[in-house]
Amino acid sequence: MAELLEVIELTRYFDIGRNQHVHAVEKVSLNIAEQEIVGLVGESGSGKSTFGKTIVGLHAKTSGTVKYRGESLPQKYVPADFQRLAAKMQMILQDPYSSLNPRMTVGEIIGEGLRLHTDKKAGEIKDCVADWLVKVGLQANHMSRYPHEFSGGQRQRIGIARALILQPEFVVCDEPISALDVSVQAQVINLLRELKDTMGLTLLFIAHDLSMVRYVSDRMAVMYLGSLVEIGKADEVYFDPRHPYTEILIGSNPEPDPQLERNRPSTAIQGEIPSPVNVPEGCRFASRCPQVMEVCRQTTPELIALKDVDRKVACHLYS
Amino acid sequence: MTQLATETVLDPQTSPPLLEVENLAVEFDTYGGTVQAVRGVNFTVEQGKTLAIVGESGCGKSVTVQSMMGLIPMPPGRITSGSARLRGIEVLGRNAIAGKEIRGAEIGMIFQDPMTSLNPTMTIGDQIAEPLQGHRGYSYRRAFNAAIELLDLSKIPEAARRARQYPFEFSGGMLQRAMIAMAIACKPSILIADEPTTALDVTIQAQILDLLRDLQTETGMAIILITHDLGVVARMANEVAVMYAGKIVEHGSVDDIFYRSAHPYTLGLRAAMPTNDPSLKHELTPIEGSPPDLFAPPPGCGYCPRCPHAMQVCDSRDADDYYLEARHFSRCWLHHDAASLKPDELYFRNSD
Numbered sequence: 001m002a003e004l005l006e007v008i009e010l011t012r013y014f015d016i017g018r019n020q021h022v023h024a025v026e027k028v029s030l031n032i033a034e035q036e037i038v039g040l041v042g043e044s045g046s047g048k049s050t051f052g053k054t055i056v057g058l059h060a061k062t063s064g065t066v067k068y069r070g071e072s073l074p075q076k077y078v079p080a081d082f083q084r085l086a087a088k089m090q091m092i093l094q095d096p097y098s099s100l101n102p103r104m105t106v107g108e109i110i111g112e113g114l115r116l117h118t119d120k121k122a123g124e125i126k127d128c129v130a131d132w133l134v135k136v137g138l139q140a141n142h143m144s145r146y147p148h149e150f151s152g153g154q155r156q157r158i159g160i161a162r163a164l165i166l167q168p169e170f171v172v173c174d175e176p177i178s179a180l181d182v183s184v185q186a187q188v189i190n191l192l193r194e195l196k197d198t199m200g201l202t203l204l205f206i207a208h209d210l211s212m213v214r215y216v217s218d219r220m221a222v223m224y225l226g227s228l229v230e231i232g233k234a235d236e237v238y239f240d241p242r243h244p245y246t247e248i249l250i251g252s253n254p255e256p257d258p259q260l261e262r263n264r265p266s267t268a269i270q271g272e273i274p275s276p277v278n279v280p281e282g283c284r285f286a287s288r289c290p291q292v293m294e295v296c297r298q299t300t301p302e303l304i305a306l307k308d309v310d311r312k313v314a315c316h317l318y319s
Numbered sequence: 320m321t322q323l324a325t326e327t328v329l330d331p332q333t334s335p336p337l338l339e340v341e342n343l344a345v346e347f348d349t350y351g352g353t354v355q356a357v358r359g360v361n362f363t364v365e366q367g368k369t370l371a372i373v374g375e376s377g378c379g380k381s382v383t384v385q386s387m388m389g390l391i392p393m394p395p396g397r398i399t400s401g402s403a404r405l406r407g408i409e410v411l412g413r414n415a416i417a418g419k420e421i422r423g424a425e426i427g428m429i430f431q432d433p434m435t436s437l438n439p440t441m442t443i444g445d446q447i448a449e450p451l452q453g454h455r456g457y458s459y460r461r462a463f464n465a466a467i468e469l470l471d472l473s474k475i476p477e478a479a480r481r482a483r484q485y486p487f488e489f490s491g492g493m494l495q496r497a498m499i500a501m502a503i504a505c506k507p508s509i510l511i512a513d514e515p516t517t518a519l520d521v522t523i524q525a526q527i528l529d530l531l532r533d534l535q536t537e538t539g540m541a542i543i544l545i546t547h548d549l550g551v552v553a554r555m556a557n558e559v560a561v562m563y564a565g566k567i568v569e570h571g572s573v574d575d576i577f578y579r580s581a582h583p584y585t586l587g588l589r590a591a592m593p594t595n596d597p598s599l600k601h602e603l604t605p606i607e608g609s610p611p612d613l614f615a616p617p618p619g620c621g622y623c624p625r626c627p628h629a630m631q632v633c634d635s636r637d638a639d640d641y642y643l644e645a646r647h648f649s650r651c652w653l654h655h656d657a658a659s660l661k662p663d664e665l666y667f668r669n670s671d
Contacts, residue, residue, distance in 0.1 A: 043520040151609065152376075181375040182547060186591035186605035208520060211550070215593035215603070238595075252525035254550030255595050258573045261554040266529050269522050272490055 004170060004202050005032040005055070010064035012047075012054045016277070023276045024050040026226040027064065029303070032170075037196065037203045039217030039234060041210055041249065045273050047226040048206045049094065052172040055204070056089045057081060068170070087117050090163040094175040096155035100147040106133075106158055107143030113166045132161040136191060153184035157191070164195060172204045177212065189216060210253045214238040222246045225276055225284040228303060232311035242306065242313045245285050283316065291317060335407040337541050338364040338387075338509060343401030343411075345379070345386050348394060352614045356382045358565035359401070361640075364509060367535065369542040371552040371573075373588075374562035377610060380545045383562075384511045388422050389414065405508070424454045427502030427540075431514035433494035437486045443470070444482030447501045454505045469500035474530060492523035496530065503534060510535075513545045528554055549592060553577060558646075561585050564611050564621030566637075571647030581649035584622045620652070628653060 007030045013021040025047040032038050040048050053059045055066055060076035067073070068088070074081050093099035100109055110132060111125045120128070130140035136157040147155055156176060163171055173192065177185040189212065195201060207213050213220055213234065220234040222243065230243040241247045248269045255261060271288045274280075280287070286296040295316050303314040345357040357379040364370050372380045385391050387403045387410060402409055405425060408416045419425055430436040438446055447469055448462035457465065463482065470478035473496040486494060495515060502510055512531065516524035528551065535542055544555055552559055552573065559576040561569040561584065569582035580586050590604040608625040611617050620626070623633040632652050641654035652658055 043522055153609075182549070182588055183375060183591050183606035186603040187607070189603055190605060210521065211593045211595055214595075249522060252521040254521075254524075254528070254548070254554040256549035256553050256577065256589070256592060257595070258553040258556075258577050266525070269525070272492055272523065273520075 002034050003031050004034045004036075004069060006065075006067040007031070007055065008065045008067070010051070010054060010066060011062045012050055012059055013062045020277055023226050023279045025054060026279070028223070028226075028228045030221060030228065030231065032202055032204065034169075035196070035200050035202055036219065037205055037217045039213035039220045040204060040206045040223060041208060041213050041220065042223035043249075043273050044208070045225070045276065046223040047276070048223055049174050051223070052091065052174050052204055052206050056091050056172055057085065058091070083117070086113065086168075087166045088168055089170045089172075090166065090168040091172040091174065092156075092159050092163045092176045094178065096152050096159055099159060100155060102147055105144055105146055106150075109147070109158060110143075110161045110165055113162065117166055128165065129161075132165050135195075136161045137187065153180050153187065156180060156184075156188055160188070160191065160195075164199070164201075167199060168201070170202045170204075172206070174206045175208070176205075178207065178209065185212065192216070210238065210250055211255070222249065225273060225279065227284055228314065229285065230311070230313050230315075231303075232309065236309060236311065240309070242309075242311060242318065243315050244289050244291050244317070248290075283314075293317075335404065336363040337366045338403065338405050339407075340383075340387070340403045341401055343383060343386065343403065344399045345382050345391060346397045346399050348397070354613050355616050356565055356613060357386070358613075358616060360562075360565075360567055362560050362567065362570060364541045364543060365557075366508070366541055367539045368557040369535070369544055369555050370558045370560060371544045371546060371556035372560050372562055373546060373549065373552055375547060375610065377613075378562045379565040379613075380562050381513055384428075384513065384543055384545060386411065388426055388428055388511065390422070390428075420454055423450045423507075424505040425507055426509045426511060427505070427507035428511040428513065429495070429498045429502045429515050431517050433491065433498045433518075434486070436498060437494060439486050442483050442485055443489065443497050447482070447497065447504055450501065450504050465504070466500070469504055470497065472503075472534070473497070473500040474526075475500070491519055492526060495519065495523075495527050499527075499530065499534070503538065503540070506538060507540060509541045509543060511543045511545070514547070515544070516551065517546070517548070524551070531555070549577075549588065561588075564616065565613060566621060566650065568622065568651070569647075569649045571644070575644065575647040579643070579647070581643055581647075581654065582622075582651050583626045583628050583653070585649075587625075587627075620650075630658065 009027045009029055010025060011027055012025040013023055015021055028051060042048050050059060054061055057077035065072050107129050111129045114120050114125045114128060129143055133140050133142055138154060138157055177188050180188060196203060205216055217234040219231060220237040221231040222229050224245050230237060230246045238250060241250050269288055274287055282298050283296040283301050286292050293316060301314045301316050301319060303312045304319060305312050306318060340360060340362050343357055343360045347354045347356055360383055374380045386398055398411055403411050405416060410416060410421050414420060444463050444466045447466035451457045451462040451465055467478045467482045470482055475481050475493060475496050516527050546552060556573045559573050560567045563584050569585045576585060580589060587606040591606055606625050611621050619635050620633045620637050623629045630652060638650050638652045640648040640650050642648045
């Protein structure tokens with residue numbers, strides 16, 4: 001499979017004044033092949049969303065490169081870049097309540113991309129919007145309604161239709177299901193998978209529901225405090241995690257199986273994710289790691305490939 | 320001590336359960352009409368045990384517990400029928416039983432969003448001290464010192480310093496610990512946890528769930544856990560009540576619900592979730608459609624329009640509770656003798 005997207009040492013800092021910076025994403029490198037689904041997991045504050053938004057140009061890059069089909073994307077997007085790239089790269093936003101303009105009808109929201117990026121006439125746009133409403137499981141006559149008339153699950157579908165109507169090649173899904181009920185989550189996941197098959201989409205799937213990420217993704221990447229700590233095949237990472245953080249993350253995830261839960265030792269990790277403002281030297285997980293060594297507090301581990309499995313891990317235990 | 324001794328001799332069959340809710344129904348008047356949010360709910364909670372109430376948004380799970388706490392605004396809310404008895408004494412419509420206030424003292428509650436449930440203008444310690452001053456008549460100094468102990472019990476490091484801080488200085492997980500400290504301040508016999516970990520990360524969720532379990536072992540309180548996460552249910556619950564459209568559709572022990580699920584809605588919920596069996600990557604089967612409009616609840620089973628096994632009778636008449644075992648019932652016509660399809664034949668079923 002050809003690489004669709006190459007992210008090389010992508011870094012994004014946020015300036016918070018007094019010469020201090022939030023190190024939201026620090027030197028993350030990640031390749032995504034065509035028609036692949038890469039799941040990105042981590043605690044809140046680990047930089048998942050910032051990473052996704054920086055890739056599609058919603059944040060400027062502090063340093064690092066994003067290559068799309070071999071072409072380096074600009075460091076900071078100008079309107080012309082959005083105009084050119086929005087048809088190829090899109091994003092489904094996390095919150096279906098705040099990401100739809102309450103003063104636009106659903107037809108205007110979904111059709112806006114076509115209006116700005118194609119020379120389709122109003123009638124054609126309307127037909128296209130009607131098609132997409134049906135494709136995402138709504139009705140064509142919903143076009144004239146406003147977002148407040150829809151439930152959370154329906155709004156998330158509107159967000160999906162808006163992102164996909166331009167037929168992009170690459171879509172960042174930022175927690176597309178976390179605001180939804182279980183029964184509706186499955187509807188949205190099945191819809192995304194179906195559209196992936198029919199349209200040949202490539203997805204970066206950001207979520208904190210580990211079981212769902214394992215289910216959806218081909219590969220799973222784990223972030224901690226702005227850096228990538230482990231990446232590999234989704235099933236393998238889930239059932240055989242190698243990085244101590246991944247192990248704890250997956251151990252904390254409650255499984256819908258009471259017998260398994262009863263027999264499982266508590267793996268709750270002490271403490272919380274530290275502030276990304278003054279990031280300590282060495283491994284970022286050192287302060288919470290149960291297997292911390294002296295070297296962890298001094299040198300930052302590189303992401304290295306393991307020999308026995310197809311996996312990359314950033315941990316001194318493996319170097 | 321003598322009281323404890325008499326309690327232990329009581330036959331568990333005849334002594335009333337800690338909490339017994341019978342035929343509870345709650346309505347709300349709105350501009351659009353009357354919403355029948357809870358439509359006849361029965362359950363019991365035993366001392367030291369955890370009951371999980373599961374269901375999707377709008378199924379009435381929060382309203383059920385809020386009505387016991389007297390947290391339903393009336394009007395527009397109205398408890399139309401039913402009773403809730405704590406150790407045999409009716410609590411609905413009353414503020415106190417045997418001189419002890421129900422809300423805060425007998426039943427403690429923690430909420431989903433600790434960020435908005437705490438007062439931003441009061442220090443954490445003062446907020447925890449408040450119920451002790453109110454319910455127990457402690458002096459401020461005594462209550463504040465008790466608050467520090469409670470924070471310590473909730474495993475907040477440097478409790479004495481943290482007690483003087485404001486909510487904005489706490490992280491989400493720490494705020495939830497502070498809420499737990501506040502809820503258990505007056506040693507309630509029941510703690511209601513309404514989606515206590517939904518806003519938290521899995522690692523912090525694991526910490527909070529561990530804390531709740533430890534506190535339960537120490538104090539012997541019962542927990543009513545409201546959640547939609549079946550993983551959390553599997554980790555925490557002894558008994559599970561599955562709610563749909565204002566009614567409990569299936570109730571049983573946690574093993575009954577997970578390994579011997581009988582109601583099509585419970586089966587549907589399980590089929591909609593990814594299993595964590597490496598050998599099995601079954602297709603997710605979503606439950607199509609949406610819950611019924613509770614302005615005009617259907618005369619029959621609320622799940623009928625979405626149920627893949629609906630029969631003619633389901634549309635017009637609601638089923639009874641069919642007891643499959645002593646403490647496991649399912650409210651579905653499929654258990655009737657005349658039904659040709661048996662729940663055993665539905666979807667997948669794990670053997671245990």
